[in-house]
Amino acid sequence: MTGFQELGGKAVVLDRANVDTDQIIPKQFLKRIEKTGFGKFLFYDWRYKAEGVPNEEFVLNKPENQGATILIANENFGCGSSREHAPWALLDYGFKAVIAPSFADIFKQNCLKNGILPIVLQEEEVKLLIAKGKEKAVILHIDLVEQKVTDHEGFKATFPISDYWKTMLVNGWDEIEITLQLDAKISAYEQANNL
């Protein structure tokens, strides 16, 4: 994973609450044994009508939303199954950040581990972005170091992130590598507990 300090790009609005991971990537696409190639199945049942014909009504299929890199949605995004295929699909499609008033725990972890930034904003702030995004494409700038989301029209919000994850993401570090440096401690724990 490569590290990053800021992100910028077009944001697309998915005005739904409780979007579950079964919707993000339906089960029939979980049989692959790779991490890549899931983007074309993202939101499959909403994005396509029968026989794979694109549903033109769906936000991701609108011409003005092509090339979006930020997704904005309502509360409890990513609930349900722990499938990491969900962030893999978002990433493979091109999303680098998701903004919502709240996320499900496992999904949030899965995003962070894949370098997708789950951004929690206040409900009012998300409402504002959703209203803006429904009129025209919103271009957002995300500063991970300063923990800020801004646009060119004066929108400004801050988001929380733990120091731990900020450091991991900025540097693009591999968590396993870091843990393996504590190998002696893990062995000591095993010995002390007869494991």
Add this chain to the structure above:
Amino acid sequence: MGKSIVDKIWERHIVHKEAGKPDLLYIDLHLVHEVTSPQAFSGLRMKNRKVRRPDKTFATMDHNVPTINRQQIDDQVALNQMTTLEKNCREFGIELAGINSPEQGIVHVIGPELGLTQPGKTIVCGDSHTSTHGAFGALAFGIGTSEVEHVLATQTLWQSKPKTMKLEINGALANGVTAKDVILYVLANYGIKFGTGYVIEYCGDVIKNLSMEERMTICNMSIEGGARAGLVSPDETTFSYLRGRKHVPKGEIFDQYVENWKALASDEDAEYDKVIEIDGSDIAPMVSWGTNPSMTAKVDGSIPTEAECTTELEKESLARALAYMGLKEGQKIQDIRIQHVFIGSCTNSRIEDIRAAAEIVKGKRVHPGVRALVVPGSQFVKRTAEEEGLNRIFEEAGFEWRDAGCSMCLSMNADVVPSGEHCASTSNRNFEGRQGAGARTHLVSPQMAAAAALNGHFVDIRNLNKVEAL
């Protein structure tokens, strides 16, 4: 101040603690299945890493295995996933209950059955219903594939300590009200994110009086309320379930273990970040009518109306759910007609579930036009049921009797509900498309599912005798 069981388990598992970081926790048991593990093993291989503790890792295949005609698997992509797991287990030295093993079954059914699941353990699996194992007083939670890789390589996980919630259910359950109804009632009243960020500890008279299998049903659906883990302090019920199981120590060592386990139970004066109290006698048999598990009503109730919604978002969710489900606001639950019945999944596929359903089905016939399936949670459950003659009760009534697997809970295999049709299902998720594109799921207890199979619609199982008289 006393400690809760979560505090105690957490403290015992800290390998490394450092300010500004999550804690590094030791993992005692890592369960693995075919769908969320292949990418983790490739990750290890790419970096030339090995599995640190294959002896604390146990694998099975459940999500996409066929539940009929196992000798011949037509789905090549699914087959590839299964053979990949076999290859990975062989290469890394992990014990596998493969498709032909007598121990094969849904990962959350076989862990307890084999005695791998024990009080005080930290247990993870690349599957959100790992919360099931919490019924034994274990801290058990679902993880993503990156975390699977991390545990394989290091036998640890970086975790921030979750908040704790005490969910106390006192009083007694009415006749016909099951553990499944308890958890559906909780979700109907508190929603699908009340548990986000928490571990839920279930306690109170109702929980105390439940069997281990019933406790598993409740802990299983903690994640439906947003909680990664749910648990119950271990007690005599727990110990007697575990005694004599394959991976549980025997004799004197067992007695020592029990002493140790007893000390894990939450102290009387333990403090929690949140407390919820429920009166067990308020709970009725429940049926979900919508597209998430909180959209659930009592069997003698109705679907809510738009006028009852308090926010715009709620109104929209109701409209969207009703459109998907092909139902109307205010419609009576017992007027919902069903075409499929699925008795199975890690929520309700253990022997007590199968027995309870068989009790209702005995000597009756499945309603014309209903297709009904019983899929035991493990091959062991299947054999036990067959020894008791339960398969014959189901088959004579017109049910299909299958091999163990996740089956119609998520329909990754051939067990699918056709678009637009309604299924009374003992599983845990009624999301859009979960049981097949356009499929309409109603979450219920095994007893309710069995009664629906016989009647073609939901009935109040508290009045079963009266229904028959009609």
